[in-house]
Amino acid sequence: MADTLTASPAPSAPMNRQDFVSDQIVRWCPGCGDYAILASVQKLMPSLGIPREKIVFVSGIGCSSRFPYYMNTYGMHSIHGRAPTFATGLKSARPDLTVWVVTGDGDGLSIGGNHLLHALRRNVDLKILLFNNKIYGLTKGQASPTSELGKKTKSSPFGTIDRPINPLRFALAAEAPFVARTVDTDVTHMGQVLERAAKHKGSAFVEIYQNCIVFNDAAFPGVQSRDTRDDAAVKLEHGKPMIFGKAKDKGVKLNGFKPEVVTFDPAKPPSDLLVHDEKANPAVAYMLTELEGDDLPVAMGVFRDVESPTFDGLMNQQIAENAKPGADDLQKLLTGSDSWEVK
Amino acid sequence: METTTTKPVEEIDSVTIRFAGDSGDGIQLTGGQFTTATALAGNDLSTLPDYPAEIRAPAGTLPGVSGFQIHFSSRDVLTPGDAPQVLVAMNPAALKANIKDLEAGGTILVNTDAFNATSFKKAGISTNPLEDGSLKGFRVIPIALTTLTDNALKGMNMTRTQVDRCKNFFALGIMYWLYERPIESTMSWIQKKFKKVPEIAKANTLALQAGHAYAETTEIFEHHYRVKKAPIKPGRYRNIMGNEAAALGLIAASKLSARPLYYGSYPITPASDILHELSKHKAFEVRTFQAEDEIAAIGAAIGASFGGHLAVTGTSGPGVALKSEAIGLAVMTELPLVIVNIQRGGPSTGLPTKTEQADLLQALFGRNGECPVPVVSAATPGECFTMVIEACRIALKYMTPVFFLSDGYLGNGSEPWLVPDVSKLPSLKVANAVRSDEKFLPYKRDPQTLARPWAVPGTAGLEHRIGGLEKQDVTGNVNYEPDNHEHMVRTRAAKVAGIAKDIPPTPILGPKKGKVLIVGWGSTYGAITAAVREFHAKEDSVAAIHLRHLNPLPPDLGEILFNYEKVLVPEMNMGQLLMLLRSKFLVPAIGLNKIKGQPFKISEIRNKVQELLDSKE
Secondary structure, X not given: OHXXXXXXXXXXXXXXXXXXXXXXXXXXXOOOOHHHHHHHHHHHHHHOOOOHHHEXXXXXXOOHHXXXXXXXXXXXXXXXXXXXXXXXXXXXXXXXXXXXXXXXXXXXXXXXXXXXXHHHHHOOOEXXXXXXXXXXXXXXXXXXXXXXXOOOEOOEOOOOOOOXXXXXXXXXXXXXXXXXXXXXXXXXHHHHHHHHHHHOOOOEXXXXXXXXXXXXXXXXXXXXXXXXXXXXXXXOOOOOEOEEOOXXXXXXXXXXXXXXXEEOOOOOOOOOOOEOOOOOOHHHHHHXXXXXXXXXXXXXXXXXXXXXXXXXXXXXXXXXXXOOOOOOOHHHHHHOOOXXXXX | OOOOOOOOXXXXXXXXXXXXXXXXXXXHHHHHHHHHHHHHOOOEEEEEEEOOOOOOOOOOOHHHEEEEEEEEEOOOOOOOOOOOOEEEEOOHHHHHHHHHHOOOOOEEEEEHHHOOHHHHHHHOOOOOOXXXXXXXXXXXXXXXXXXXXXXXXXXXXXXXXXXXXHHHHHHXXXXXXXXXXXXXXXXXXXXXXXXXOHHHHHHHHHHHHHHHHHHHHOXXXXXXXXXXXXXXXXXXXXXXXXXXXXXXXXXXXXXXXXXXXXEEEOOOOOOHHHHHHHHOOHHHOOEXXXXXXXXXXXXXXXXXXXXXXXXXXEEOHHHHHHHHHHHHHHHHHOOXXXXXXXXXXXXXXXXXXXXXXXXXXXHHHXXXXXXXXOEEEOOOOXXXXXXXXXXXXXXXXXXXXXXXXXXXXXXXXXXXXXXXXXXXXXXXXXOOOOOOOOOOOOEOOOOOOOOOOOOOOOOOOOOOEEEOOOEOOEOOOEOOOHHHHHHHHHHHHHHHHHHHHHOOOOOOEOOOOEEEEEEEEHHHHHHHHHHHHHHHOOOOOEEEEEEOEEEOOOOOXXXXXXXXXXXXXXXXXXXXXXXXXXXXXXXXXXXXXXXXXXXXXXXXHHHHHHHXXXXXX
């Protein structure tokens, strides 16, 4: 039945970035980090070789959630926090489509926390981009669930009293099979991480540090600036020791269960540096999320990448396994097994 | 099985029996088996289960009492019966909870083994009702069910608990003999059900047969009863519950529209049975999604609808409350969607297992903004099939969410159902938008239906974005202009109002003009129709109409209402349809309102109509 839904014509001609730019005027504030993310995604799309009509962007509510309007693909700008639900229905009904979810820290982790949790634990084959700017931008500057404790905002003039949630820890706790982090100002890194997410089969969760120039400027000091980020961040590379710093003279090692920074001669890195393993026990990835503050570098890149059966795949597998000739005889179904004839 | 008996047979027209016991006693199962046997005996019938919200409240207590009522007859049956003539009470609590409903002079079969000091205490009674004279005026048949079952299973080496679990089959055997029901269907059901535990199958079969033989030989029963076959329209029948009919209707609608069915739902009484039924039918390409909550259930359905599937979400009133924002999104994005509401007693968690019709105004108005949604409802369990298909038809043709309202009484009630001929069901096919040379405009409407095109992802050239922000007419782009907003609000309203063109003329039961017109909707159909027929036996001034379309209302309704001196609207709510009729037609309609979690009795309708006929005003 499903093949009657889309009479897809011959494959489209090779595409370029411009093919993914919609005719709508982009309405984010000048200087917003969202522009860079949009450009990165539009640049990535043609390289994936997926026809434009097979791609759907689904979002919730918030600044980030305007994203689908600017992508010349199919799209749905839904309701606050619920994007994963629409995306789950769409992807499980139509596994032939590539479905992306765009959300923010308020949309995804406050009002929509429950849906994000379940999309990840089910392993629905969705690419989920969470733009984290640690603030409610569209409603003009209230604290968000990722705002740091004590943050003074319009809704918290004496400082917030609720502890923030770390998006990656949330995703890891939900056992998301692909968990990554990047930042809006490092376009090269963002492109690499987005490509990895796109190519992962299953739920791919990417936190993107995103600057809100109006309500929470410089929310991620250190990692956002080109001048400081080499020392403020360690880029995770599968199978490689965690070395960072402009001079490549710093590394991360474990002291018991605690990651700590060591300095060394770049020519002679110590042998006990932590070697990144995307397939390792998620507890290791969890420890990497604790790299922040106290001169610790923030970890950027792919924290975890493992394969497991997807929800949409399993749902459609059950359908396929039960589709036997004659098994869908409606008259037989309606008649049931306990009918009788009245003459 | 041929009943060979020497005892005399008394012929009766109809009988209403209520089985009552602990919710762990298998009362619903016993009732279900008796229903199947009764259908096979050729009677018309109607049933009403009445079970507690608690799964197993403490045994022997009043909150733990579960009941199942069946009315069967040699004539047309419209309701499960006003008052039972026979009560089968498995313990004192069941007797206490149900005795007030029993008809004067009615018969009570009691399990005397359960009548002891401990169970009196649990039921909160101080004296033995079998001895204190409180049952004077009823015919009491004391039977030591547990002891007799124990005797029947001698040699089977079963524990007391296992024996106790078989006693409902012993009771069923008695009832089968008493009303000349065939026992074969239950025997084969037992074999199937307990295939993996042959000793339990054997014990239950023995208990059933022993009960039957006991009734035949014991001197307690002087005769048994015969209810002749009802004159039923020829054809193939099956017994069906409303929720089952709704599930089958959805599968049928999927076939008829040639679109896979996607059902998003979250467990909730009394709607979960639809999810259970649909989840069995993967062979029909039915995708069921048990979501993390009510919002996710409708969200997934809307996502599937965007993807071109026939999408449905099913719930009860509290779930609809949670879904309301998403329903608004479906109205704004103009995507087809059916919202099934099996209504229960409210507000809040209310009465989960009891019936009510108090979500009508919620369906019409329970959202922010001007947010019109068509609403249809079913009158009988079997009609849940037809009307859920109608809901799908409207959703697909007009690109809109549609409410299908049923209730606990319809959902769990059952009746014999003439199996529809699939070849005679209507096609529900609608085409997806296809690429053309012109620029694709997602909100350019069909001039007849005002439906927008359904452009399904995967179709090259029709890439577009939809969402909850106000849409510019034709282009579907985000738009906040004042005139456009008013135009769109009026257009969405006109689209839903235009569905009235599809509604067939309203059938009138009774005279075209007269003194009293009863206007009903939903599950009150049986009681209203039975009451009106009683009046028709003696006079010709009372009529009834039953609404299946509640938004929009049938176009001929206004004219019909003014052909009668008085309009009576019986509802299991505080007067919701009444409010609509009064405001829309300025008709001085009168309400008859019952909010007890129980369906109307025929007598309640009859008495009110009589009061209106007798009134001088």
